[in-house]
Amino acid sequence: MTAEKSPRRRSLLKGAAVAAGAMSAPMVAVAQTTAFRFQSTWPAKDIFHEFANDFAKKVNDMAGNRLKIEVLPSGAVVPAFQLLEAVNKGTLDGGHGVVAYHYGKNSALALWGSGPAFGMNPNMVLSWHYYGGGKALLDEIYKSINMDVVSYLYGPMQTQPLGWFKKPISNVAQLKGLKYRTVGLAVDLFTDLGAAVNPLPGGEIVPALDRGLIEAAEFNNASSDRVLGFPDVAKNCMLQSFHQSGEQFEILFNKTKYNTLAPELKSIIDYAVQAASADFSWKSIDRNSKDYIELKTKDKVNFYKTPDSILKAQLEAWDRVVAKKSTENPFIKRVMDSQRVFAERAGQWQFDYEVNFKMAYDRYFAKGKKA
Numbered sequence: 163m164t165a166e167k168s169p170r171r172r173s174l175l176k177g178a179a180v181a182a183g184a185m186s187a188p189m190v191a192v193a194q195t196t197a198f199r200f201q202s203t204w205p206a207k208d209i210f211h212e213f214a215n216d217f218a219k220k221v222n223d224m225a226g227n228r229l230k231i232e233v234l235p236s237g238a239v240v241p242a243f244q245l246l247e248a249v250n251k252g253t254l255d256g257g258h259g260v261v262a263y264h265y266g267k268n269s270a271l272a273l274w275g276s277g278p279a280f281g282m283n284p285n286m287v288l289s290w291h292y293y294g295g296g297k298a299l300l301d302e303i304y305k306s307i308n309m310d311v312v313s314y315l316y317g318p319m320q321t322q323p324l325g326w327f328k329k330p331i332s333n334v335a336q337l338k339g340l341k342y343r344t345v346g347l348a349v350d351l352f353t354d355l356g357a358a359v360n361p362l363p364g365g366e367i368v369p370a371l372d373r374g375l376i377e378a379a380e381f382n383n384a385s386s387d388r389v390l391g392f393p394d395v396a397k398n399c400m401l402q403s404f405h406q407s408g409e410q411f412e413i414l415f416n417k418t419k420y421n422t423l424a425p426e427l428k429s430i431i432d433y434a435v436q437a438a439s440a441d442f443s444w445k446s447i448d449r450n451s452k453d454y455i456e457l458k459t460k461d462k463v464n465f466y467k468t469p470d471s472i473l474k475a476q477l478e479a480w481d482r483v484v485a486k487k488s489t490e491n492p493f494i495k496r497v498m499d500s501q502r503v504f505a506e507r508a509g510q511w512q513f514d515y516e517v518n519f520k521m522a523y524d525r526y527f528a529k530g531k532k533a
Contacts, residue, residue: 196422197231197255199234199239200218200234200254201234201257202233202236203236203363205365208390209389211258216438216442220437229430242365245257258413259414260274270496273501274287278408279407280501280502283512290504290505292315299497301313316410317411317443319409319446325381325400325403327378342359350487355475364381383453384457393461399457
């Protein structure tokens with residue numbers, strides 16, 4: 163007769179079996195999530211904040227549980243114009259905005275957005291940035307002002323309107339003394355044309371227009387302008403301008419925290435930027451065109467083309483502004499020299515190769531024409 167196993171022996175045998183099973187099972191590493199707290203420079207309701215979230219979602223989806231970016235709206239941690247310093251100090255891990263908002267740190271930073279960029283459209287400016295030397299110059303400027311950040315540019319914006327006015331304008335003289343909102347080197351351009359300029363962040367523009375603190379303003383696009391409430395305080399919008407005709411978004415990272423990421427996570431960020439740039443371009447066409455129609459039909463906004471005389475005056479004023487600024491800031495000349503070389507080559511190719519799409523559009527949609 164076999165002796166019954168004692169409780170102690172049974173316990174030892176059970177423990178040995180569990181240990182053996184554990185030794186035979188593969189070890190599974192649990193990845194730790196790295197969290198990045200971002201802030202945009204846009205109000206939560208603005209489509210630009212949506213674009214910031216679109217970028218974050220692309221990173222989060224591709225990185226799984228290894229990296230998570232959370233995006234807060236403008237003002238959640240710091241005011242919009244203090245984003246660069248907050249990211250540099252580590253108060254924020256990153257942010258979403260535009261380079262022109264850092265104009266106060268070094269005026270050359272506004273050249274990634276302000277001015278005619280020698281005839282380059284926004285996508286050509288991005289091409290110059292990544293393939294014509296712009297990125298190296300931007301990194302050098304940030305280093306010169308002790309901003310330890312990693313910068314990605316993406317999302318070529320459409321040409322921005324001259325802005326919203328209580329009454330439409332037809333000549334340059336009407337800009338003199340006008341209390342007007344813009345940012346970047348466009349501040350200097352419109353100051354040269356006689357306007358009294360106030361560089362307010364996006365969320366403060368409509369309240370200032372409503373209270374009469376400013377008389378006219380530009381922000382960016384039909385979707386942003388509509389949701390921010392411009393048609394509630396002004397009914398005239400002047401389309402086309404050279405003051406910000408080549409702008410793009412900027413995604414910032416605190417360099418110290420960015421450098422803790424594994425190489426594959428940095429690659430995910432790289433490709434998310436490129437994917438977000440394409441998605442932004444496509445979504446903007448869809449949303450801006452819909453909101454443009456809504457502004458005209460539901461909000462009863464009157465749209466006018468900016469007269470050529472004002473556009474030419476902008477170019478003349480721009481040349482005066484940058485000539486003066488170049489003597490004060492060597493980076494202005496260096497950036498513009500680089501842009502000029504790229505623009506001469508790329509512009510000749512662009513304008514020689516591109517067909518006039520308006521000819522085809524007019525054939526099918528212009529008044530008096532039938533498909």
